[in-house]
Amino acid sequence: MEQRLMEPGKRLTGKVAIVTGGASGIGAETARQFARHGAAVVLCDVQNEAGQAVAREIQEAGGTAEYRPLDVTKEDQWIALVADTEHRYGKVDVLANIAGISGRPAGVTVSPGVMTGVEMKDQTLESWNRIMEVNSTGVFLGTKSVIPAMQRAGGGSVINISSICGIIGSFANAAYHASKGAVRIFSKSAAIQYAKDQIRVNSIHPGFVDTPMARPGLLGNESGKARMDATPLGRFGKPYDIAMGCLYLASDEAAWVTGSELVIDGGVIAK
Numbered sequence: 001m002e003q004r005l006m007e008p009g010k011r012l013t014g015k016v017a018i019v020t021g022g023a024s025g026i027g028a029e030t031a032r033q034f035a036r037h038g039a040a041v042v043l044c045d046v047q048n049e050a051g052q053a054v055a056r057e058i059q060e061a062g063g064t065a066e067y068r069p070l071d072v073t074k075e076d077q078w079i080a081l082v083a084d085t086e087h088r089y090g091k092v093d094v095l096a097n098i099a100g101i102s103g104r105p106a107g108v109t110v111s112p113g114v115m116t117g118v119e120m121k122d123q124t125l126e127s128w129n130r131i132m133e134v135n136s137t138g139v140f141l142g143t144k145s146v147i148p149a150m151q152r153a154g155g156g157s158v159i160n161i162s163s164i165c166g167i168i169g170s171f172a173n174a175a176y177h178a179s180k181g182a183v184r185i186f187s188k189s190a191a192i193q194y195a196k197d198q199i200r201v202n203s204i205h206p207g208f209v210d211t212p213m214a215r216p217g218l219l220g221n222e223s224g225k226a227r228m229d230a231t232p233l234g235r236f237g238k239p240y241d242i243a244m245g246c247l248y249l250a251s252d253e254a255a256w257v258t259g260s261e262l263v264i265d266g267g268v269i270a271k
């Protein structure tokens, strides 16, 4: 098959993308960058006002975006979302599964010893299940729901946000690590199953990125200092750093990339 080389410039022209977690942090920035590069973006979240504000901002900048409420743990909502997206835009090319939770209970002190949550012996089954449900099951449901639409479209790209916590262990919340490890290997499995349909599935593994989720463990405390010291490039990530990885994997430039894990972490796990 002859490979089409893209002209420099917009990299997602004509593509239709669903982005979860689109109301905040990495998801919001990915939605902005996808739209900036010509995609029609359906951004989803459970924070409705913030999600609508991101969609409005993209529209005002001349992009195509709409906000749709979606709880990633609800299969019926996924089915409706994909059907509506196909109906409105004719197809689905890209799914970025970015929604996630840290599972850190409000008020838990963030310290270098137990950096982002409770110790394992104190973790409740309820909190374990919730973290797995949003971070892992949500990625499964999203991927499952878009596969038939991507098969109809003749291919697609699924981008699953894991974490460096899906590759290495730490003092942090074990359930979060487990949920992100599941995303990593789920992505490889899905990549193998659907390569025959030209559906690519890859995971991205961010390091410490300054977002509302991560901020309590990054700024103005000992944990932040420990994490900065652990980051060879000497700064925390910005949502843009991760959005650029999503943009690459969404684009046709990544046509031969599937089952891969893209680490974007300022060098943390290279050590």
Ligand code: NAI
Residues within 6 Å of the ligand: 020, 021, 022, 023, 024, 025, 026, 027, 044, 045, 046, 047, 070, 071, 072, 073, 098, 099, 100, 101, 102, 134, 161, 162, 163, 164, 205, 206, 207, 208, 209, 210, 211, 212, 213, 214
């Ligand atoms: P964030 O808190 O700014 O964004 C997460 C978004 O997911 C929020 O808008 C939230 O409302 C949404 N969300 C939560 N539960 C949901 C549900 N059930 N259904 C739909 N949406 C839901 O945090 P951030 O940092 O932008 O996180 C994005 C992803 O990146 C997450 O999967 C996170 O685990 C991952 N990540 C973040 C890192 C960081 O240092 N910020 C590091 C590694 C991974």
